[in-house]
Amino acid sequence: MLETSDLKELGLPIRLSRPIRINSARTVAEVIVRPTITSKELNEDFAEITGVASEGFPLSTRVFEFDLQESDHVIVRAAENSLPLIVCRDGEVIVNFDIPATQAFHFADSKRPIYTYLPGFNIHKIPTMIRRPLSNFVQSVYSRRKGSVAHDYSKLPLTSFEFVIFLLNKVLARHLEYKDRVFQWPSGKRAVFVSLHDVDTGGFLGRRERDPLFRIEEKHQIHSTWFIPTGLLTGKKAVEFLLQSGNEVGWHGDKHDHRLPFKPFAEQRVEALKKSFLAEPENFPTGMRTPKLLKSNHLFNLLERSCPALRYDTSFSEGIVPYYLWLNGRQSKILEIPITVPTDIGVYNKLHGIPRSRRYEAILEAQIARTRKLMEVGAVISIVTHPEKDLSERPELLDIYDQYLLYIKSCPDIWFATAGELFRYWTGDSWYSAG
Numbered sequence: 001m002l003e004t005s006d007l008k009e010l011g012l013p014i015r016l017s018r019p020i021r022i023n024s025a026r027t028v029a030e031v032i033v034r035p036t037i038t039s040k041e042l043n044e045d046f047a048e049i050t051g052v053a054s055e056g057f058p059l060s061t062r063v064f065e066f067d068l069q070e071s072d073h074v075i076v077r078a079a080e081n082s083l084p085l086i087v088c089r090d091g092e093v094i095v096n097f098d099i100p101a102t103q104a105f106h107f108a109d110s111k112r113p114i115y116t117y118l119p120g121f122n123i124h125k126i127p128t129m130i131r132r133p134l135s136n137f138v139q140s141v142y143s144r145r146k147g148s149v150a151h152d153y154s155k156l157p158l159t160s161f162e163f164v165i166f167l168l169n170k171v172l173a174r175h176l177e178y179k180d181r182v183f184q185w186p187s188g189k190r191a192v193f194v195s196l197h198d199v200d201t202g203g204f205l206g207r208r209e210r211d212p213l214f215r216i217e218e219k220h221q222i223h224s225t226w227f228i229p230t231g232l233l234t235g236k237k238a239v240e241f242l243l244q245s246g247n248e249v250g251w252h253g254d255k256h257d258h259r260l261p262f263k264p265f266a267e268q269r270v271e272a273l274k275k276s277f278l279a280e281p282e283n284f285p286t287g288m289r290t291p292k293l294l295k296s297n298h299l300f301n302l303l304e305r306s307c308p309a310l311r312y313d314t315s316f317s318e319g320i321v322p323y324y325l326w327l328n329g330r331q332s333k334i335l336e337i338p339i340t341v342p343t344d345i346g347v348y349n350k351l352h353g354i355p356r357s358r359r360y361e362a363i364l365e366a367q368i369a370r371t372r373k374l375m376e377v378g379a380v381i382s383i384v385t386h387p388e389k390d391l392s393e394r395p396e397l398l399d400i401y402d403q404y405l406l407y408i409k410s411c412p413d414i415w416f417a418t419a420g421e422l423f424r425y426w427t428g429d430s431w432y433s434a435g
């Protein structure tokens with residue numbers, strides 16, 4: 001049984017350059033397969049687009065029974081058992097595996113940091129002067145990257161599903177010699193830019209409109225989302241300057257406590273969120289970022305069950321377009337908007353071989369290398385900065401961000417959206433869906 005499809009049934013803003021035929025025969029294998037592209041030329045083309053080799057990409061899916069005919073041409077097969085995955089027959093492209101099944105994924109819970117077991121210990125009570133160099137040092141020891149950092153960031157961190165979509169489009173586009181972008185954005189824009197901020201301490205809410213990071217974005221007319229711990233939010237008044245200037249406010253834990261994902265702290269913090277104005281309908285859709293990106297299935301599960309106002313998360317760096325989080329083997333209602341551009345301080349910590357004077361420039365190079373790649377494939381360009389004196393508000397890093405925004409503003413056909421606007425568009429929950 002072959003059915004024609006353009007993947008519209010997935011309800012996502014995806015457009016293939018032409019329809020495919022989907023096999024729906026008996027399942028012969030429910031497996032993890034490494035897809036092998038049989039044509040060397042196509043294989044190289046694909047690796048160039050995505051920065052990843054197809055065989056290095058395990059897919060968890062179902063493969064169907066398939067009677068190969070004499071004239072069939074197998075374009076992609078499984079490395080393990082040679083089962084045909086994508087076949088060309090009389091100019092049509094037949095897909096012989098379950099595409100939606102590749103959306104499923106599992107993420108491992110973060111380990112609770114040892115220091116959070118020390119009674120009365122609070123990472124923010126350690127003076128910044130000591131805390132920051134220490135954590136930078138620890139991170140640089142653990143990062144074993146060598147070679148060009150900018151080169152590393154030209155690889156795309158695709159999810160399995162995105163990999164499949166790009167692979168299909170590449171196979172289809174080759175026949176037509178037609179280079180269409182597969183992800184669709186409003187008004188025919190080629191990619192979307194989203195700016196996000198982690199507010200870790202109270203300084204920013206004291207500086208308000210005078211804050212240098214805030215002012216750089218005002219200058220470039222960027223509206224963004226500021227993730228703030230509920231413990232710093234005395235009420236809506238504290239963030240009125242953000243809301244009134246077209247910005248959004250999201251959740252960054254309660255006290256920026258690194259125990260957030262773990263029982264019983266998750267329960268207590270989620271209660272604080274539910275009592276804050278972030279959970280009120282006027283803040284819809286409320287998004288979040290976990291402190292230090294520590295996360296657990298338990299935390300998201302709890303949020304989904306008990307705090308319907310919380311609609312999206314931005315704590316993952318896998319993927320280049322939004323997707324629903326999978327929790328304990330099921331798809332949740334929480335949309336993930338992944339971070340796709342490396343964070344200033346994250347790159348800085350990887351730059352040990354480079355002289356100090358060159359490091360800031362190298363951060364910008366890495367960020368632009370990734371941004372170019374994302375633009376090429378028409379994805380989400382999302383970046384995180386920290387309005388903290390010892391992080392993105394170091395004078396050199398402010399200058400890098402200013403230059404980065406200057407660059408992105410100079411690129412044609414970019415949709416500048418807030419995370420909330422992107423959420424509404426992707427979930428079809430708005431006027432954007434008209435096009």
Ligand SMILES: [Zn+2]
Pocket residue numbers: 198199200252256290291292
């Ligand atoms: Zn933070």
